[in-house]
Amino acid sequence: GAGVSQSPRYKVAKRGQDVALRCDPISGHVSLFWYQQALGQGPEFLTYFQNEAQLDKSGLPSDRFFAERPEGSVSTLKIQRTQQEDSAVYLCASSLGVIAEAFFGQGTRLTVV
Amino acid sequence: DQQVKQNSPSLSVQEGRISILNCDYTNSMFDYFLWYKKYPAEGPTFLISISSIKDKNEDGRFTVFLNKSAKHLSLHIVPSQPGDSAVYFCAARLNRDDKIIFGKGTRLHILP
Numbered sequence: 001g002a003g004v005s006q007s008p009r010y011k012v013a014k015r016g017q018d019v020a021l022r023c024d025p026i027s028g029h030v031s032l033f034w035y036q037q038a039l040g041q042g043p044e045f046l047t048y049f050q051n052e053a054q055l056d057k058s059g060l061p062s063d064r065f066f067a068e069r070p071e072g073s074v075s076t077l078k079i080q081r082t083q084q085e086d087s088a089v090y091l092c093a094s095s096l097g098v099i100a101e102a103f104f105g106q107g108t109r110l111t112v113v
Numbered sequence: 114d115q116q117v118k119q120n121s122p123s124l125s126v127q128e129g130r131i132s133i134l135n136c137d138y139t140n141s142m143f144d145y146f147l148w149y150k151k152y153p154a155e156g157p158t159f160l161i162s163i164s165s166i167k168d169k170n171e172d173g174r175f176t177v178f179l180n181k182s183a184k185h186l187s188l189h190i191v192p193s194q195p196g197d198s199a200v201y202f203c204a205a206r207l208n209r210d211d212k213i214i215f216g217k218g219t220r221l222h223i224l225p
Contacts, residue, residue, distance in 0.1 A: 006157070028142050033212060033213070033214075040217075041217055041218075042117075042119075042215035042216050042217045042218050043157065043202070043215045044215070045213070045214065046210045048211075048212050056212060058210075059212075064114045077164050091156055091157070093156075093213075101159045101162060102146065102159070102213055103159060104149075104156030104158070106154070106155055106156045107155075107156050
């Protein structure tokens with residue numbers, strides 16, 4: 001596709017359930033970013049990949065959060081034992097790496113009940 | 114500690130007039146600045162950027178000004194149009210491959 005694609009668009013999880021969020025970046029984009037956006041806030045950095053290498057995961061809030069990009073293309077953000085405070089929009093973005101602009105997907109809205 | 118600050122949560126401007134959105138930052142090592150626009154239920158869309166070696170970048174109705182000594186940048190939209198109503202995020206990067214750090218956003222309302 002022409003843009004960054006995220007699935008699902010909406011996810012409702014019961015507290016304690018594991019969830020997996022998928023991101024298909026723009027073809028050929030080397031860099032991939034995950035962000036978390038709470039209501040009324042700006043996107044907060046979670047983690048960053050360059051190809052398959054996870055270069056920065058300093059923003060992951062706890063060890064319940066795990067991200068992977070095994071073949072340097074599609075990425076999955078996994079949240080184990082979800083809690084109510086995990087409710088947010090999770091945004092994925094990709095960029096060519098040497099160009100500063102990153103292009104965002106529409107996000108996955110996660111609601112933990 | 115917030116490194117990118119947008120102190121105005123919202124701004125209302127008459128259609129046809131100039132909209133000025135402001136942003137301050139604390140890290141003098143930032144070398145690239147970006148503005149993103151966001152509509153409800155959509156991801157942020159890249160609008161315009163500026164390198165730290167410049168003080169102005171213009172693209173159509175949008176101009177970004179950078180004042181490094183004051184650690185301040187602003188986005189000017191002129192003339193403002195109804196479709197400009199959205200949330201605008203100021204963002205910064207330490208280098209071209211590093212994470213983008215966002216401000217909390219300013220909601221712009223263009224009044225008819």
